Amino acid sequence: MSIILEAEHLTKIFTRRGSEPLKAVDDVSFQLESGETLGIVGESGSGKSTLAKMLTRLTDISSGTLRVEEKDITSLKRRELREIYGTIQMVFQDPMSSFDPRKTLGYGICESLRNRGMKKTEVDERVKQTLEQCGLSSEFADRYPHEVSGGQCQRAAIARALIVEPKILICDEATSALDVTIQKQIMELLQELKEKRGLSFIFICHNLALVQEFCDRVLVLYDGKNVEEGTTDKVILHPQNEYTKKLIESAS
Amino acid sequence: MENEKNKVTVRVQKIKKNYIKQKLIFFLILAAALIFAAVFSDKLCPYDPYAQDLSSAMQAPSVLHPCGTDTYGRDMLSRVISGARASIFSTFILVAVISVFGTAVGVFCGYYGGILDSLMMRVSDICLAFPGLVFAMAIAAVLGGGIQNAVIALAAISWPKYSRIARGQTLALKNAPYIHAAILAGDTSGQIIWRHVLPNMLGPVLVTAMLDIGTMMMELAGLSFLGLGAQIPMAEWGSMMSTGRSMLQTYPWVVLSPGIAIFISVVIFNLLGDTVRDYLDPKNNRSARR
Numbered sequence: 394m395s396i397i398l399e400a401e402h403l404t405k406i407f408t409r410r411g412s413e414p415l416k417a418v419d420d421v422s423f424q425l426e427s428g429e430t431l432g433i434v435g436e437s438g439s440g441k442s443t444l445a446k447m448l449t450r451l452t453d454i455s456s457g458t459l460r461v462e463e464k465d466i467t468s469l470k471r472r473e474l475r476e477i478y479g480t481i482q483m484v485f486q487d488p489m490s491s492f493d494p495r496k497t498l499g500y501g502i503c504e505s506l507r508n509r510g511m512k513k514t515e516v517d518e519r520v521k522q523t524l525e526q527c528g529l530s531s532e533f534a535d536r537y538p539h540e541v542s543g544g545q546c547q548r549a550a551i552a553r554a555l556i557v558e559p560k561i562l563i564c565d566e567a568t569s570a571l572d573v574t575i576q577k578q579i580m581e582l583l584q585e586l587k588e589k590r591g592l593s594f595i596f597i598c599h600n601l602a603l604v605q606e607f608c609d610r611v612l613v614l615y616d617g618k619n620v621e622e623g624t625t626d627k628v629i630l631h632p633q634n635e636y637t638k639k640l641i642e643s644a645s
Numbered sequence: 646m647e648n649e650k651n652k653v654t655v656r657v658q659k660i661k662k663n664y665i666k667q668k669l670i671f672f673l674i675l676a677a678a679l680i681f682a683a684v685f686s687d688k689l690c691p692y693d694p695y696a697q698d699l700s701s702a703m704q705a706p707s708v709l710h711p712c713g714t715d716t717y718g719r720d721m722l723s724r725v726i727s728g729a730r731a732s733i734f735s736t737f738i739l740v741a742v743i744s745v746f747g748t749a750v751g752v753f754c755g756y757y758g759g760i761l762d763s764l765m766m767r768v769s770d771i772c773l774a775f776p777g778l779v780f781a782m783a784i785a786a787v788l789g790g791g792i793q794n795a796v797i798a799l800a801a802i803s804w805p806k807y808s809r810i811a812r813g814q815t816l817a818l819k820n821a822p823y824i825h826a827a828i829l830a831g832d833t834s835g836q837i838i839w840r841h842v843l844p845n846m847l848g849p850v851l852v853t854a855m856l857d858i859g860t861m862m863m864e865l866a867g868l869s870f871l872g873l874g875a876q877i878p879m880a881e882w883g884s885m886m887s888t889g890r891s892m893l894q895t896y897p898w899v900v901l902s903p904g905i906a907i908f909i910s911v912v913i914f915n916l917l918g919d920t921v922r923d924y925l926d927p928k929n930n931r932s933a934r935r
Contacts, residue, residue: 451825475831483829491822495844501823504840505830553826 396463397593398425398448398481398561403457405443405617417443419617420457427560430587430594432608432625434601434640440617441597442486445565448595449483450474461561478505482554486566488546492538498546499534502553509557519556527552528582544575551582555590563595568603580607601644605629613637665923672917679910683729690723694880703896713898715889721902728880728903731792733910736862739796739803744854746800747807752838752846754808755815766812769805777802778864785873792865792881795874799864803857810853814846848925855918859911866907882907 405418418440425431435441446452448459450466459467466477485491492501499520506516521531527548538546547567554562564583568576580603586592598604604611604625611628613621613636621634632638682689698718706713712721750769754762772780784798818824818841827837868874869883877884882903889899 446825449825449829451828471828472833478829478831483825485822485826487822491826493823493827493841493845496840501826501830504827504832508831508836550826553830 395427396424397427397461398595399458399460399463400424400448401458401460403444403447403459404455405440405447405452406455416617418447421612421614421617421619422457423612423619423622425561425593425595427593428591429610430596430608432604432611433595433597433614434599434604434611435614436599436640439614441599441614442565443617444614445483445563445595445597448563449481450477451483475508478559479509479557480559481561481563482557482559483563483565484547484550484554484567487570488543488550489538491550492546494538497535497537498541498549502534502549502556505553505557520552523552523556524549526586527555528578542575543571544578547571547575547579548582551579551586555586558590559592561593561595563597565597566599569599576603583607601629601641613640665920669917669920669924672913672920675913676917679729679733679913682726683733686727686730690720690726692720692723694719694723694727695878696720703892703899705896706898712902713896715885715899716892721898724880724885725882725902725906728882728885729906729910731875731879731881732862732866732883732907735792735796735865736858739799739861739865740854740857743800743804744807744850744857747804748811748843748846748850750804751808751811751813752815752842755812756819756834756838756842762812765808769808772802772805773809775802778867781864781868782871782873785868790873790876792869792875792879795865795868798868798873799861803861806857807850807853810849811846814849815842818842818845848922851925852918852922855921856915858914858918862911862914863907 401422403418403421404416407415407417409415421440421444423431433441433444443452447454450459450469454467457467458465461477461480464477466474469477492498502523503516503520506519511519520534524531524533529545529548529552533541533545533549541549547570551567567583568579571579583594584607587594594608596604596608608625610623611621611625612619613628613634615634615636621628621632621637628637629641632641696719698714700718701710701714702716702718704710704714704718710720710722712725714720715724750765754765780802781795781798784801785795788794788797824837824841827841832840865874866881866883866886869881870887872884872887875881875884877888885903886900886907889896889903893900
């Protein structure tokens with residue numbers, strides 16, 4: 394197995410006028426092998442979402458190195474990142490607000506293809522295919538975000554992320570805004586896509602049960618620091634770190 | 646039960662939406678009638694608005710002169726209709742210029758931030774710190790009389806309102822998850838602004854612009870009333886009121902006809918603005934599920 398994403402000493406510091414600089418992510422290093430699912434767990438404010446944004450370069454990296462397929466993308470410009478976004482994609486926490494309220498779901502899904510200069514007929518076909526793979530009929534392409542349910546919207550968001558056929562999918566709490574039954578359906582969909590497409594996942598979540606079921610390895614974040622890392626069973630069944638123990642205790 | 650309730654809400658929303666739509670059409674027709682009057686003022690005037698006939702000066706409203714005549718015997722109705730052109734067109738140009746320019750500045754500042762943002766916002770602070778009409782009077786006085794100069798003066802002081810709105814909206818929208826999604830889709834900054842930021846802030850800007858038509862019409866008339874806008878003998882509502890104000894008690898129609906014209910147009914455009922706001926409200930726009 395080859396390493397598809399590598400993070401070395403990633404650090405994010407927020408500086409605000411009149412207050413102490415805040416280290417949201419502090420010296421986090423990890424590797425993601427292709428086809429692997431890495432879970433990132435931690436409490437609210439532990440830097441999970443900031444880390445997700447750093448991995449997709451939606452926020453700048455204060456220090457450290459980020460490599461995708463052995464290419465250093467730590468300080469690439471927006472224009473140069475376009476190419477990287479064909480490899481790495483993201484599904485957001487709140488499906489409703491991750492779609493432009495004034496545009497149809499189809500518009501959001503096909504935007505990346507249009508930006509890559511694909512022909513309209515081809516784009517429509519791809520949108521239809523991808524929607525069907527994500528368990529939605531093609532008529533959803535003409536719906537607006539507020540016209541569909543949360544679960545359907547999240548399926549559309551997954552379709553949007555997958556339409557460029559990325560190799561890495563980052564799910565930033567992709568199921569936490571959904572209720573339990575829908576959550577299960579979405580997890581099944583992700584599992585299916587993982588097997589079919591050989592995707593690598595970074596699965597950010599605070600639901601340890603889901604992580605245990607779905608992830609190969611787990612990384613525990615606390616106060617922006619990587620406090621424990623290992624295979625899922627090892628971390629969840631035999632936690633070493635004090636904080637991890639507490640986290641697992643409070644979940645069971 | 647749940648389904649039944651849902652049906653009722655959908656029905657209520659539909660009726661509400663239809664009502665707003667009818668209201669919008671009604672006010673659009675009224676506004677269109679005003680614009681029609683302004684465009685075809687030459688053809689609609691029963692008399693030449695500038696033709697003097699001293700023998701029939703200061704006549705009270707009659708069948709011949711529905712709005713009476715002024716000191717020079719000019720037909721007031723013709724002058725009011727021909728004044729519509731000056732007032733309405735200058736107002737439209739003014740509002741179009743300030744809304745487009747102000748929004749462009751605001752979006753640019755909000756999206757890119759930095760020193761330019763601080764600089765432009767301080768400039769707009771300065772503009773907003775002055776009482777509007779006083780500042781406009783100063784500029785108009787420097788530029789000299791004439792309706793173009795009045796428009797320039799009002800434009801110079803009115804754009805900051807739009808840049809404030811646009812900047813605030815941009816700052817709020819900039820961090821929305823769908824903007825992040827658009828970045829991941831490979832949009833350039835220009836594409837993000839054009840496809841996602843501008844359409845989502847069009848509502849507030851458009852409503853402000855619609856409501857501003859009334860305000861700007863009044864301010865333009867105000868400048869003309871003070872002698873800083875349209876110059877005599879040009880038929881313009883503000884200056885017509887100004888010339889007639891000493892005759893308010895003796896020959897009230899000279900003041901009242903342009904006054905009522907201003908009143909009616911301002912009310913129509915304000916109500917149109919309100920209705921546009923209701924119409925653009927996404928909560929009324931479609932049968933929302935949430």
